[in-house]
Structure formats: structure tokens, C-alpha cells
Amino acid sequence: MSVRTGAGYIEALRAMNPNVYMDGKVDSVIDHPAFAGIIASYADLYDLQKVDERLTYDENGERFAASFLVPRTEADLVVRRKAARACAEYSGGMLGRTGDHMNAALTAFSQAGAWFADADPQFEKNIVDYATWVKENDLLLTSTIGSPQVNRSVSASEQGGGETTLRVVDQNDRGIVVSGARMIATNAPLADEILVMPQTVLRSSMDDKPYSFAFAVPSDIDGLTLLCRRPLRRGTSAVDEPLAARFEEIDAVCIFTEVTVPWDRVFLFGHPAKSNTMFTHTGAAALMAHQSVTRTTVKTEFYAGLLAEMSEAIGIDGYGHVQDDIAQALVAVQMGRSALRAAEADGYVNDVGFFQPAMEPLAAVRTWYPRYFQSLPQAIRKFGASGLTALPFEGDLDGDLGGDVDRFLQGKSLPGGERVRLFNLGFDAAVSSFAGRQALFEYYFHGDPLRMASAYLSAADTSSHRDLVRRILDRTRRDGRRLK
Ligand SMILES: Cc1cc2nc3c(=O)[nH]c(=O)nc-3n(C[C@H](O)[C@H](O)[C@H](O)COP(=O)(O)OP(=O)(O)OC[C@H]3O[C@@H](n4cnc5c(N)ncnc54)[C@H](O)[C@@H]3O)c2cc1C
Known part of the structure; x- marks a missing residue:
């Protein structure tokens, strides 16, 4: 298999049995209402690969997700960007854990065999085989990096007296045995696999050896519990919750209880100094940033469009401060696009042998955007004002009160029902619990x-x-x- 279908993804999810808790044990992820919308969206994204050529590329007559294309030239980076863009357009950039994000890391790792072999030749084989398997089966991966937030005034390995952070507690013929927790893996209950990556930043002494590893496990491996936060949507219609209904990615704490990770799933172990550079020295950080800056640029486009639509709908588009906010969003779009083009144009063949985008422009956006993003929902709230509360349920738009809705909730350029639909989008982008989690997510996305x-x-x-x-x-x- 090369490119998966939505049905194939759902079938695989049905066959899995992850140990998920969300206000009690979740018997079936696939049948739980909190996951219905997001599963449908991820399935849609898989199906889109069959119709949107930007999302795939040809390799020896077979099509693969373009996020697996190993860039050899600037043109290849453009192919990768267009694919990341197509994927982000689907959700207006709201989906932060689409497969292309971790595929970017795996693509880099797959080329960095010598870097892994430097620790152990077996690690090279493991990572290359694993990346090939993920690519050929078009699997969905998420990842987890951070340690539990017990006491940030001491190192990760000292959290909770050294008892809480995920660590290697044993090793045997079958593999390493790990116990402890990782703070968050977004989407873990819906992913085929979880990449458990080195946490930043380990001390380079051997004290941190038990904490220095990279491996992958299926989301339903024995001994792994995924403890989810509460869902943010109320579960009404997609008109009432246009973003939350389809794009809510659930975050989960990953609790490992003596999980045996087979040796062929271990990519690094026992090299704290090397662990610290795994993303930078393999080129993974650059490919991941190229994907994420593409996504956040599309997200800014979405907010710019929403600001323009809302301001026109209620006739505030002629005011200077409103124009200023929209102009700032458009400027931000151009900064994202320019950084991407600069990173591609200044790309180079890196030490592991592929053409990587230049990190400087991407790092600049990565450093600036988390804080800039917060101004976008703020502008939506400023524009919408009480209009973001005058939002009846979908059922009341056409029912007994349909005439009143059309009369009293009309906008300058929109009938009542249409204005409510547009402002519902504003509510979900700036006011709802979903919007709050988006703001938190963007703020901490890169750390x-x-x-x-x-x-x-x-x-x-x-x-x-x-x-x-x-x-x-x-x-x-x-x-x-x-x-x-
Ligand atoms: C919605 C969401 C989804 C996420 N999804 C994922 C995921 O899928 N996979 C994943 O690996 N991670 C995920 N994360 C985690 C994300 O990477 C972290 O939030 C981020 O790295 C910050 O770490 P922390 O949350 O532990 O914050 P902390 O490090 O605990 O920081 C909390 C506060 O303390 C301050 N602080 C702490 N230590 C120091 C210090 N040494 N010096 C100065 N200030 C300090 C910080 O500035 C901050 O204000 C997610 C986070 C969120 C919010």
C-alpha cells in the first residue's frame, strides 16, 4: 500500500484497542462521540490524497504522501510546501497534528542513518526500516516530548524525585522497559503510532542515560494508558460549532507502566548529548519548521479572511482601526510566505545529504508567531463585540423564530441566518473553549x-x-x- 484511504484509516483504528480514559474508560475510541468529528476529518484528509495531486508524489510509479518526499532540490521543497498547504487549507490551520508534521521528522531521520549509526549501527537500521514502514503504510503518527510538570526548578530527570518522568527501568533480550509519564501527546488515541522523542534538554552526564532515548510504539501497546482531557465541544451541530465539531484534537497524558519497547523500535538509547541534537543535526527541525510555518501561515490567512468577512458583514470595514488590524494580519501572511520562500531559496545540502530549508527565516517566524497569533482572536473579539453572543442555535435559525432571526440578526451585507453562521465561526475561532485551546496550542507549539x-x-x-x-x-x- 502507498496512499491510505479514509476507510482504511478507520478500519485500522477499529482494529486497535488503546487504553484510553476520558471521564472513565473509553471502550471504543471509534464509537465515542468526543472523537467522531476529528476521526471524520482525518479520514477526509486521507481521502483527499486521492483527489488533490498536491498531497502526493510519484516514486517509481507509485504515489506516496508528499510529506515523505526526500528533498534533493529547492523544487522538492516547493512540492513539500504545497502539500503542507493543501493539508492546512482543509482546517484553516486548526489541525496541528496532521500526519505531515511527524512525517517531516521521519523523512529527515531516514536520511540520517550515519548519525544514528554513530551511536549504534542497529539504530540506523531501526530508524530507516521504521520510516520506510510508516511511509509505505501511510500511518498517522503523533509524538511526545515533555516531562510531567511537577517542579520546573529542577531538571526533567528530577521531577517527582525521579519517579514521574519516563525512563528506562530495565532492558532485556526483547527490548528496553520504560515506566513513567510524558506530559502530552495530542491525538494519541487516534494515531497509529506514538514517537517518543528525546526530551529537551538533557544533562550530558550519564546521570541522564535512563532518560535519553527515542523510540516508537503503537498507541495500543500493552502498559500504555492515554489519559485525555475533557472534550471542548458541546456536541451540537456543525453550524453551532463549526470548528470544534470537526477539528478538535484531544490531548492525552501518556502513562507508561513497564512497557517493553522491542529493540527494533529503539532509535537511540543512552546518549544524552546526542539526544539533545537529534532534531537539529538530522535536519528534522528544519523540515518540521517548514511544515509548521506553512500551516501557521494558512491559519493567519484564515483569520485575515474571517476579519475581512466579519467587518464587511456589519459595516465596520471603513474604520481605521479595523483596517489596521486586517492590514496587520495581511502583513503577517506575507511574513510567513516570505520566510518560506527565503528558506527554500537559501536551502542547501545538509550534512546528512538532503536539501534542507535554511533554518534562519523559519526560526524567526517560529520565535515570533506564538505571540503574534494571540492578537488574531483578540481582533475577532474586538470586531464582533456583542455579535459574538447574539448566536442562536441552528435549530432556531429556521424554526418559529426564523423571521425574527432574519430581521434582527441581519448584517449590512448578510441575511440573519448567514450572519449567525459567519459569527459562529468567529466565536469558535476566538471565544469558545476550542478557541482557548487553539491559543494555548499555538503559544506552546514549538516549546x-x-x-x-x-x-x-x-x-x-x-x-x-x-x-x-x-x-x-x-x-x-x-x-x-x-x-x-
Ligand atoms: C494544547 C497543547 C498540546 C500539546 N501537544 C503536544 C504534543 O502533541 N506533543 C508534545 O510533545 N508536546 C505537546 N505539548 C507540550 C508543549 O511542547 C509544551 O507545552 C511546551 O514545550 C512547554 O512546556 P510545558 O508545558 O511543560 O511548560 P513548562 O516548561 O512547565 O513552563 C510553564 C511556565 O513556566 C516557565 N518556565 C518553566 N521552566 C522555566 C525555566 N527553566 N526558565 C524560564 N521559565 C521557565 C515557562 O516560561 C512557562 O511560562 C502540547 C502543549 C499544549 C499546550
């Missing part, structure tokens, strides 16, 4: 933005900027007396 900014600064080369300052200072010193 803590404040520490990301510090890391960005430490990696940045400021010498040319400082030279500029020194040259001007030198000139003022030279000209000082002469221009008195």
Missing part, C-alpha cells in the same frame, strides 16, 4: 516561546549588526569636532 527566544538569540550571529553600530560610532567620533 516555551520565551526560552525559544533565548535559544534563538544564542544561535543568532549579531556581529554584522554590531559592526554597523561601531562604524557609525567611529564616524561620529571622527566627525565630532569637524561638524561642531
Whole structure:
């Protein structure tokens, strides 16, 4: 198999039996109402691969998801971007854990065999075989990185006295045995597989050896419990909850109780220093950022479009401050697009041998966007005001009160029902629980933005900027007396 269908995805989910808790044990993920909308969306995305050519590429006469294309040229990066764009367009960028995100990492890892072999030749074989298997079966992966949030003033391995963070507690002929928890894996109950990646940042001493690993497990492996947060949607119609009804990705704490991870699923173990560089030195960070900046750029486009539609609908589009907010969103779209093009144009063949996008422009967006994004729902709330509360249920749009809705809830350019539908979208993008979780998700998507900014600064080369300052200072010193 190369490209999976929606039915194939649903069939695979039905055959799985993950140990999921959400207000009690979930007997069947596939039949639970909290997952119905998101499963349908993920199935749709698989089916889209059959109709939208941007989503796939040809390899020896077979089609594969374009997120598996190993980039050799700038043109290949463009193919990857267009695919990520097509995927993001489906949800207006609301789906953050679509398969293309982890596929980007796996594609890089699959080329970095020597980097893994440097730790152990078996790890090279394991990661390359695993990536090939995921690609050929078009599986859906999620990942988990962070340790439980017990006491952030000590290291990850010291959380809860060393008893809470996921660690290797034993190893035997079959594999490594792991116990402990990982903070969050979004979508884990609906994914075929969970990539359990090295947490940032490990101490390079051997004290952190039990915490330094990378492996993959099926979501229903024995000993793994997925403890989900409460669902955010009320479960009414898709008109009432246009985003939450279809795009709510559930977050789950992953609790491992003596889970045996077979050796052929272990990609790294016992190399804390190497673990810290797994994403950067393999080129995975760059391919993942190329995908995520594409997604967030589409998301900004969605918010810009929504702001424009809402402002026109109630006749506020001529006011200066409204125009300013829309202009800022359009500028943000251009910044995202420009960074992507710059990253592609300045791409290069990296140490592991594929053509990777330049990290600098992507890192800049990655550092800026989590905080900028927060202004978009804020602008929706500012524009919509009480219109974001005058939102009857779908059932009341055409019922006894249909005439009143049309009369009293009409907009300047829209009949009542249409205006309610549009403002419902605004509510779900800026006011609802779904919107709150989106804001949290974007803020922390790449990690803590404040520490990301510090890391960005430490990696940045400021010498040319400082030279500029020194040259001007030198000139003022030279000209000082002469221009008195
Ligand atoms: C909705 C959502 C979905 C997520 N999905 C996934 C997923 O699928 N997979 C995954 O791996 N992760 C996921 N995450 C986790 C995400 O990667 C983390 O939220 C992020 O890395 C921040 O870590 P933390 O949540 O543990 O925050 P913490 O590190 O606990 O930070 C909490 C606060 O304390 C401050 N702080 C803590 N330590 C320090 C320090 N040393 N110096 C300065 N300030 C500090 C931070 O600035 C922050 O304000 C998800 C998070 C959210 C919110």
C-alpha cells in the first residue's frame, strides 16, 4: 500500500484497542462521540490524497504522501510546501497534528542513518526500516516530548524525585522497559503510532542515560494508558460549532507502566548529548519548521479572511482601526510566505545529504508567531463585540423564530441566518473553549516561546549588526569636532 484511504484509516483504528480514559474508560475510541468529528476529518484528509495531486508524489510509479518526499532540490521543497498547504487549507490551520508534521521528522531521520549509526549501527537500521514502514503504510503518527510538570526548578530527570518522568527501568533480550509519564501527546488515541522523542534538554552526564532515548510504539501497546482531557465541544451541530465539531484534537497524558519497547523500535538509547541534537543535526527541525510555518501561515490567512468577512458583514470595514488590524494580519501572511520562500531559496545540502530549508527565516517566524497569533482572536473579539453572543442555535435559525432571526440578526451585507453562521465561526475561532485551546496550542507549539527566544538569540550571529553600530560610532567620533 502507498496512499491510505479514509476507510482504511478507520478500519485500522477499529482494529486497535488503546487504553484510553476520558471521564472513565473509553471502550471504543471509534464509537465515542468526543472523537467522531476529528476521526471524520482525518479520514477526509486521507481521502483527499486521492483527489488533490498536491498531497502526493510519484516514486517509481507509485504515489506516496508528499510529506515523505526526500528533498534533493529547492523544487522538492516547493512540492513539500504545497502539500503542507493543501493539508492546512482543509482546517484553516486548526489541525496541528496532521500526519505531515511527524512525517517531516521521519523523512529527515531516514536520511540520517550515519548519525544514528554513530551511536549504534542497529539504530540506523531501526530508524530507516521504521520510516520506510510508516511511509509505505501511510500511518498517522503523533509524538511526545515533555516531562510531567511537577517542579520546573529542577531538571526533567528530577521531577517527582525521579519517579514521574519516563525512563528506562530495565532492558532485556526483547527490548528496553520504560515506566513513567510524558506530559502530552495530542491525538494519541487516534494515531497509529506514538514517537517518543528525546526530551529537551538533557544533562550530558550519564546521570541522564535512563532518560535519553527515542523510540516508537503503537498507541495500543500493552502498559500504555492515554489519559485525555475533557472534550471542548458541546456536541451540537456543525453550524453551532463549526470548528470544534470537526477539528478538535484531544490531548492525552501518556502513562507508561513497564512497557517493553522491542529493540527494533529503539532509535537511540543512552546518549544524552546526542539526544539533545537529534532534531537539529538530522535536519528534522528544519523540515518540521517548514511544515509548521506553512500551516501557521494558512491559519493567519484564515483569520485575515474571517476579519475581512466579519467587518464587511456589519459595516465596520471603513474604520481605521479595523483596517489596521486586517492590514496587520495581511502583513503577517506575507511574513510567513516570505520566510518560506527565503528558506527554500537559501536551502542547501545538509550534512546528512538532503536539501534542507535554511533554518534562519523559519526560526524567526517560529520565535515570533506564538505571540503574534494571540492578537488574531483578540481582533475577532474586538470586531464582533456583542455579535459574538447574539448566536442562536441552528435549530432556531429556521424554526418559529426564523423571521425574527432574519430581521434582527441581519448584517449590512448578510441575511440573519448567514450572519449567525459567519459569527459562529468567529466565536469558535476566538471565544469558545476550542478557541482557548487553539491559543494555548499555538503559544506552546514549538516549546516555551520565551526560552525559544533565548535559544534563538544564542544561535543568532549579531556581529554584522554590531559592526554597523561601531562604524557609525567611529564616524561620529571622527566627525565630532569637524561638524561642531
Ligand atoms: C494544547 C497543547 C498540546 C500539546 N501537544 C503536544 C504534543 O502533541 N506533543 C508534545 O510533545 N508536546 C505537546 N505539548 C507540550 C508543549 O511542547 C509544551 O507545552 C511546551 O514545550 C512547554 O512546556 P510545558 O508545558 O511543560 O511548560 P513548562 O516548561 O512547565 O513552563 C510553564 C511556565 O513556566 C516557565 N518556565 C518553566 N521552566 C522555566 C525555566 N527553566 N526558565 C524560564 N521559565 C521557565 C515557562 O516560561 C512557562 O511560562 C502540547 C502543549 C499544549 C499546550
